[in-house]
Amino acid sequence: MKYSGKGFASLALVALSSTTALAEEVHVYNWSDYIDTALLEKFEKETGIDIIYDVFDSNEVLETKLLAGKTGYDIVVPTADFLSRQIIAGAFQPLDFSKLPNSKNLWDVVQARIEPYDPGNKYSINYMWGTTGIGVNVNKVKEVLGEDAPIDSLDLIFNKKNMEKLAQCGVMFLDAPTEVIPAALAYIGEDPDSKDTKVIAKAEKILSDIKPYVSKFHSSEYINSLANGEICVAFAWSGDLLQARDRADEADNGVEIAYNIPKEGALMWFDQIAIPADAPNSEAAHKFINFILDAENMAAASNYVYYANGNLASQEYLEEDVIGDPAIYPDKATLDNLYTLTTYQPKVQRFVNRLWTKIKSGI
Amino acid sequence: MNIRRFTLIFTPYFWLIALFLIPFIIVFKISLSDPALAIPPYTPNFDLSGGWSAIGTFFSQLDFENYEFLLTDDLYWKSYLTSIKIAFFSTVFTLIVAFPIAYGIAKAPLHLRPMLMMLIILPFWTSFLIRVYSWIGILANEGILNNFLLWIGIIDQPLRLINTNIAVYIGIVYTYLPFMILPIYANLEKMDSSLIEAAEDLGCSRIGAFWSITLPMAKSGIVAGCMLVFIPAIGEFVIPSLLGGSSTNMIGKVLWGEFFSNRDWPVASSVAVVLLAILMIPIILFQRHQQKENMNE
Numbered sequence: 001m002k003y004s005g006k007g008f009a010s011l012a013l014v015a016l017s018s019t020t021a022l023a024e025e026v027h028v029y030n031w032s033d034y035i036d037t038a039l040l041e042k043f044e045k046e047t048g049i050d051i052i053y054d055v056f057d058s059n060e061v062l063e064t065k066l067l068a069g070k071t072g073y074d075i076v077v078p079t080a081d082f083l084s085r086q087i088i089a090g091a092f093q094p095l096d097f098s099k100l101p102n103s104k105n106l107w108d109v110v111q112a113r114i115e116p117y118d119p120g121n122k123y124s125i126n127y128m129w130g131t132t133g134i135g136v137n138v139n140k141v142k143e144v145l146g147e148d149a150p151i152d153s154l155d156l157i158f159n160k161k162n163m164e165k166l167a168q169c170g171v172m173f174l175d176a177p178t179e180v181i182p183a184a185l186a187y188i189g190e191d192p193d194s195k196d197t198k199v200i201a202k203a204e205k206i207l208s209d210i211k212p213y214v215s216k217f218h219s220s221e222y223i224n225s226l227a228n229g230e231i232c233v234a235f236a237w238s239g240d241l242l243q244a245r246d247r248a249d250e251a252d253n254g255v256e257i258a259y260n261i262p263k264e265g266a267l268m269w270f271d272q273i274a275i276p277a278d279a280p281n282s283e284a285a286h287k288f289i290n291f292i293l294d295a296e297n298m299a300a301a302s303n304y305v306y307y308a309n310g311n312l313a314s315q316e317y318l319e320e321d322v323i324g325d326p327a328i329y330p331d332k333a334t335l336d337n338l339y340t341l342t343t344y345q346p347k348v349q350r351f352v353n354r355l356w357t358k359i360k361s362g363i
Numbered sequence: 364m365n366i367r368r369f370t371l372i373f374t375p376y377f378w379l380i381a382l383f384l385i386p387f388i389i390v391f392k393i394s395l396s397d398p399a400l401a402i403p404p405y406t407p408n409f410d411l412s413g414g415w416s417a418i419g420t421f422f423s424q425l426d427f428e429n430y431e432f433l434l435t436d437d438l439y440w441k442s443y444l445t446s447i448k449i450a451f452f453s454t455v456f457t458l459i460v461a462f463p464i465a466y467g468i469a470k471a472p473l474h475l476r477p478m479l480m481m482l483i484i485l486p487f488w489t490s491f492l493i494r495v496y497s498w499i500g501i502l503a504n505e506g507i508l509n510n511f512l513l514w515i516g517i518i519d520q521p522l523r524l525i526n527t528n529i530a531v532y533i534g535i536v537y538t539y540l541p542f543m544i545l546p547i548y549a550n551l552e553k554m555d556s557s558l559i560e561a562a563e564d565l566g567c568s569r570i571g572a573f574w575s576i577t578l579p580m581a582k583s584g585i586v587a588g589c590m591l592v593f594i595p596a597i598g599e600f601v602i603p604s605l606l607g608g609s610s611t612n613m614i615g616k617v618l619w620g621e622f623f624s625n626r627d628w629p630v631a632s633s634v635a636v637v638l639l640a641i642l643m644i645p646i647i648l649f650q651r652h653q654q655k656e657n658m659n660e
Contacts, residue, residue: 058623060623060624060626061623063623063626064622064623064626066402067401067402067403067404067626068402068403069402069403085400088400089400089401089402089404090401090402091402170504175609177624211609214609215526216526216608216609217609228505230503230504230505277402346398346400346625346626346627349625349626350625350627353620353624353625354436354438356624357438357612357617357620360609360610361609361610361611361612362610363437363438363441363442363612
């Protein structure tokens with residue numbers, strides 16, 4: 001809709017003044033709250049290309065648009081496990097690295113971890129990576145559970161005894177079965193990446209037991225709710241929780257947020273920039289990617305969203321509270337303890353989603 | 364038959380075919396397909412270039428297994444039932460709220476009526492989404508309503524409203540209220556008030572006159588209003604997902620899950636086709652009712 005509307009507008013423009021050159025456009029579809037808008041302005045100024053910027057808050061929405069085809073987007077940012085499936089479906093075009101001189105800045109450690117999703121790293125470059133862990137309102141949680149509350153352990157959210165008490169100050173979970181179910185499996189010592197439905201089914205008991213004490217399953221609301229004190233615990237994405245911490249600091253409302261990577265291990269995920277196979281302006285898309293790959297630009301993005309990136313050269317420009325924060329750039333031991341997930345086959349995926357519905361609604 | 368008559372008759376059929384029949388055939392076709400990891404994410408696809416044999420294989424690959432699948436899992440019929448239940452009670456509540464308003468406007472002095480109608484329609488000038496979001500602000504634990512009730516001392520613990528079915532009912536009743544008021548008002552306004560006078564002159568009580576004159580005469584407005592609320596409420600997705608809790612399982616949310624989480628467009632389409640069939644029943648009943656009404660006149 002938006003796209004065709006633009007088309008009409010530019011047609012009208014051409015009709016009005018044939019002397020004005022048509023401004024080039026690049027259509028970007030990225031996660032909500034995921035870029036410093038100053039960067040977008042900088043790109044427009046440097047290249048003269050207009051950015052049409054849309055946002056989403058779930059991989060599922062992006063994937064459905066991609067699989068329907070003709071999204072009209074030149075740049076999309078799926079998470080790696082979704083990306084790998086979309087590559088198989090033929091949703092992307094291989095990147096032309098001759099147009100991406102800044103790709104020399106990429107960090108081999110992260111590249112190697114992405115390789116299983118994007119064989120040969122041909123279709124995507126890493127935008128941000130992070131972990132899924134626990135954000136807490138420190139004072140409230142200690143008030144409820146006492147000084148020795150296990151805020152760095154999955155025990156905090158998967159142990160019914162803790163959740164019963166936490167319910168009075170509010171707990172939110174991501175509404176993403178592929179994030180929460182593996183964590184529940186890690187908690188009981190099973191392989192979080194298991195594809196065996198018998199193993200996956202073991203997560204049901206853990207999650208059904210704590211479900212009555214969860215105020216909401218949602219994938220973006222917790223940022224504000226945690227920052228303004230409406231909830232005291234969120235199991236969610238690292239950078240979003242760190243944003244909540246900063247918003248609380250700015251509001252100076254007495255709310256103190258802390259993010260911890262659970263000691264039982266946590267999911268390490270990668271958000272990848274890719275170009276849809278039918279992108280209307282792949283040339284501009286490459287320019288955009290090369291711009292993002294610039295060390296200083298990438299650092300500016302990370303400094304703003306509090307996620308780590310896959311750009312080694314950017315690290316010297318990162319602020320101390322980003323590069324020095326083990327919740328963002330974990331130390332070697334923690335990093336080794338992080339797990340990655342591969343994609344489910346459709347039958348298993350349906351099983352996982354059905355289990356999730358059952359946990360949430362009891363049906 | 365001359366061209367003018369043909370155009371006149373054909374125009375409504377053209378829109379019906381273009382906006383209802385063709386989309387329905389596409390959805391129905393997808394519901395008979397199998398999911399695939401491709402663009403588009405189902406198979407087979409219609410391909411004319413392969414000639415007659417390709418068309419033959421195309422049709423042989425379609426089957427009803429997705430509909431059979433809907434029967435194997437409790438989730439679907441339970442969600443249909445929840446949706447029908449929520450839509451039904453929302454319709455009843457909307458009627459209870461809307462009728463006195465419509466009645467009041469119809470009985471108001473003539474020069475005030477346009478302004479009162481305006482007040483009903485005015486909120487529609489704001490985006491639907493923004494109005495639903497405002498309800499989050501009103502119903503939240505730290506929201507306007509709870510703070511007000513705490514302040515005047517009616518409650519000493521905030522009421523849990525947001526993310527419950529109560530919030531869904533409030534959202535639906537609020538959103539669809541004008542759809543109920545307008546047809547009822549249109550009916551009541553046409554009513555001849557001398558009929559009531561006559562009834563009262565003949566010894567009928569005021570309440571009796573309301574039940575035996577006003578209500579029957581407003582009936583077609585009430586039926587139309589109920590249809591306008593019930594039908595969209597059944598497939599409602601936005602209100603339950605924003606105001607409802609995770610246990611509010613309306614069919615709109617199930618449909619979303621099939622499309623987005625399971626990426627199973629064929630099952631999603633069959634859920635939609637069954638929903639359409641369920642919705643057809645009240646529409647057909649309504650049609651019958653209208654026909655009877657016309658015959659009586």
